[in-house]
Amino acid sequence: MEKYMLIKKVGEGTFGSVCSAINKQTGEVVAIKQMKNKRYHSWEECINLTEVQSLIKMSKHPNIVKLREVIREHDILYLVFEYMECNLYELIRKRGRRVFSEDEVRNWCFQVFQALAYMHQCGYFHRDLKPANLLVSNNVIKLADFGSARKINSGQPFTQNITTPWYRAPEVMLKSPTYTSAIDMWAMGAIMAELFTLRPLFPGLNGADQMYKICSVIGTPTDNSWPHGIRLARGMNYQFPYLPGVHMSIVMPSVSDDATSLIRSLCSWDPFKRPTAAQVLQHPFFHKCYYVIPPSPRTTPAAYCQQNTNTNKNTAVIGIQAGIC
Known part of the structure; x- marks a missing residue:
């Protein structure tokens, strides 16, 4: 030193x-x-x-x-x-009421999804995605803080005490002993929405309130939409609040249909219905973006x-x- x-x-x-x-x-x-x-x-x-x-x-x-x-x-x-000069949380906090343009959100998120696609391809997932762990300098954004990162195929039960609660996937909240890189995709859906609105998408005060906030936006899961989650909840003696949810365009007015459809798919109850990072890069929302071939x-x-x-x-x-x- x-x-x-x-x-x-x-x-x-x-x-x-x-x-x-x-x-x-x-x-x-x-x-x-x-x-x-x-x-x-x-x-x-x-x-x-x-x-x-x-x-x-x-x-x-x-x-x-x-x-x-x-x-x-x-x-x-x-x-x-x-x-790096700052992190995304600091940029959001400094904006006041001046929302980011859709091109700014597209540019940042495309870079993050490229990093995630590479990370997942290398066999790791982050497990603690949040605005504070995305570092920014001169319009370049980088994934940081790998203290909670784990190998995807480690074969060991994963802890539930990971990620900041506002960005924590529901399968983690319901104490699933195993989960996948899909938890990173859920977190990115919440982060994308926050970039558009400058407000957290699911700002729960505690675990129960967090789940209520999620249900109020995307609606209560059912035996058809997420059977595994219903079984996890029953195992915890937890009853989901019954809420119909709202369309993402209500939560994020003036945001394009491509953006809201992507966020909605990322914030799917069932982790197997969330797109992978590689699939997200092909989404219509990112058709204007230039793909950078990552190192092998x-x-x-x-x-x-x-x-x-x-x-x-x-x-x-x-x-x-x-x-x-």
Whole structure:
């Protein structure tokens, strides 16, 4: 950490705090995430973290935040990232009543769906999509904060305590022991709607209120529309409130039919009825967009470990360099 000069704290999360810093050797501004609530006594612990593994594998994608270095110093873990100017939550909060144009929403969301399509193709899902985890600089948006990311085919029961409640898919709220990358698609449906209205689509005060908010917009699920969800609810002794729902055009007036139809499909009760990120990229809403061919998942940055033996035996660095794993 000697080569970095910390500037100020820019964020605080469940897994760590983030500060902006300057690389004293190059003058580059970076963001440094200090992991908290755990001591890291070996390199194996560091490099085996899913957050580190996933970022190393996907670091070449233009819409995924780049991991520069992994540093373990005095058993504290630091992740060094490229610096981005702000996040989507901050942009929404600063807008006041001036809604974003449809072209702005289209541009941002297309970039995010490209990142998600690549991430899911690489075998991971994010599990904590929200405006604060989408970083923006000069109209480029990047997916960030992979602390909750997991391998899709890990075969293990997944925790229900993930994602901010406003963006949490209903199967997670109903404590399904397994779920898929479709939870990322639900979150993106809610985020898209929020970009159009500058208000959360499902702003629940608690779990019950959250489900009520969802039902009030998309209507109560039935045995035909989502049989698995009905079984999950019965297993919890939960009764859905009966609400007919409303058309998305009522929630988002002056928004195109293509946009509202996409949001409605993303916010389907049944996760198997939600489009995949790759399918979303082909939706009519994005026909004006230019698709950027992502790097092959087989060609990923390689990690190298360099032990700092000159100054401090308690300090070591993993750098990220181009290569093939």
